[in-house]
Amino acid sequence: MNASKIAQLVCALDESTVTAIEQAIEQGIDPADLLKNGVIRGLEMVGEKFASKEYFLSELMMAGELAENCIKLIDKHLPEDRGPSRGVVVVGAVQGDLHDIGYGLVAKQLELVGFEVHSLGVNIPAMTFIDKAQEMNADIIGLSAFLVSTIPNCNEVLEYLRDMKLREQFEVIIGGAETSQEAADAMGADGWAPNASEAVILCQNLMKRRSQADVAHR
Amino acid sequence: MLLIGESLNASIPAVMRALVARNDEAIRALAVRQAECGAQMLDVNAAVPGRDEPEDLVWLVQTVQTAVELPLVLDSANPEALRAALEAHRGPAPILSSITDEAGSADATLSLAVEHDCELVALCMDDGKISADPHARFAIVQRLIERATAAGLKPERLYVDPLVMAIATDTTAVVSLLELVGLIRDNCAGIRVFCGGSNVSFGMPERRLLNRTLASMLAAAGVDAFLVNVRDQQMMATLRAAAALLGQDRWCKAYLNAYRAGKLSTRSA
Structure with a gap:
């Protein structure tokens, strides 16, 4: 074996x-x-x-x-101390969206590879994402939108973050059946992934970028 | 058994394009096609992000009503869109779809239903997570009934939609759904059950096989109204057979008429 x-x-x-x-x-x-x-x-x-x-x-x-x-x-x-978490992610389906499968898969896969994941559920208002991300000192906010009609509610989270001068504090990624790289770029998100495994890679890359930026900052 | 055509829905890309381009021919053709396939009502939904939903829904209702005589299900979470559509709508009162157990828009839509003497669909959900537990969901059904009754809607004007979930992520979803339908059947006199969507087969191959097998089970459990793809000939054949088998089709007349019209053939449409 x-x-x-x-x-x-x-x-x-x-x-x-x-x-x-x-x-x-x-x-x-x-x-x-x-x-x-x-x-x-x-x-x-x-x-x-x-x-x-x-x-x-x-x-x-x-x-x-x-x-x-x-x-x-x-x-x-495994040894007791597995080192710090690979990153903190707050994830959920945006307001108006009740689809729990996609973001649930992403949350599970991220957990399995060592991220600290906070799943918020479905139909989550923009401010709830932001409050939770601040409370948990999150690195990444993951927004799931399954319908064409709920994609603008991802944008709303980004707009609130900009208004609150918090945009630089978090990486914001989007996903869901009707989303696309173009949609992510158009709203100024930090990334998009077509499925759960790609979402894991995306989060890992974003964490690398964050730690490099952190070093550069010092 | 009420069979409602689901296809005039702006979440379907081709319908959204036709709606935005005001392509009335495409909309009329889809309405006529669903009527030919045996739809008894047509669901109309014009929700497109960033657009004026009341204006779009009014256009959709008026366009469909130039093509077919069938009564409509006005499908919107926006009470203003429903109000505008009700004013543009002619003929017998449509069904309004839908409310959830949340204050605000639910109350606005309820008062529209009472004012216009419409039947109303209530989704079995509130502003929390959708629970998988049939008893927790039944508690929501009871609150919805209380809310509707308090607003002056008669119980027999109310449809409850128990929400069909995907078996790919929870293989007990249909067992729970059937239990919930049974709870409504046994405890809520006068309330009818409305099932929509083909969510059950999400993520699985041969979706239509799962959808129509579920439809047959739901019919046996006592579901009254089905929002389905009426252009799926095997789905319609299954539902007609179910109605005959459940004694809902007097002397199997509709089943036999469908047979003579060649509509029970299991070949795809």
Whole structure:
């Protein structure tokens, strides 16, 4: 048993993965390796199959649940101090939008790779995003809009942030079925992603940029 | 069983383009097509961000009414759009869709329904998260009924929409939905149930198969009104069969007429 076999099991949505990880840990395989090159890699492979339309949404959900169980187990064997969180994200569906699937997937995947995620729910007013982001000292605000009619409510959050002179404090990203890079650019957001796996990469890149900017600032 | 055509909705890109371009021919054709497919009412929705929804909905209502005689479901969360559309609308009173259990626009729309003696659709949600628990959602239904009754709407003028959720993200969603419909059926005399949307199959392949299988289950559970893609011939055949099987089609007359008209063929339209 090794990490790449674990990745294959996760990708096959095999419910014996947790047992396999137990065995791997008993055999002395590094839990951090099992996490990164096993479970997380397996999730990425599922994401690729979803993007190529081989896998469907319920399979993506199942992979999330499986990964969560694996990570719970691996966590027990990792050193206590895993270092600081990879970043703080406040995420939810904007006002008028009741679609909880997309942002829920993004929240789950971000959590799995080590972000501190605060999920606000659906139909969230602009000011609630901003209040929560300030309260949690967030790095990133993630706005989900599933409908053409609710995309302007993403823009509203950005406008409030500009009015309140808080725009520079947070990275703001948008996503959802009818959103696009063009829509994100038009409203002056910091990023857009077409799906949950890309959203994770986007957040990781934004965190890199933030830490570099932070160093430069000093 | 009431079958409502869902297709005249501005969230569908082709309909939005026709609405914005004031392409009355495209709108009329879609209305006529849905009537030919057996729709008994047509839902009209003109919500496009950044546009004047009252003006757009009035145009949509007037255009549809030059093409078909079918009664309409005026579909908007904006009471001003509903008011304008009601004034432009002619013929028997339309259904208003919809309110949620939130103060403000719900009360404005309720008073319009009372004033114009319209039936009204209430969505089973409030300003919080949508709960998966059928009993929590039933509590919202009870508050909606209280709100409507307090505003002077008779219970038999109210439809409740229990909201259909996707099974891809919660495989118990339909089990909970059927339980909720049962709770409404057993505890809310006079209230009818309205089910719309093809959300159930979101993220899954062969969506129409899931949609029509659910429709058949909902019919058996006692749902009264279906907002569906009436151009999906297999969906319509399934609903006609369900009505016959549930004793809602006297001597199976509608089923047999549909058979003779070639509408029960399982080939796609």
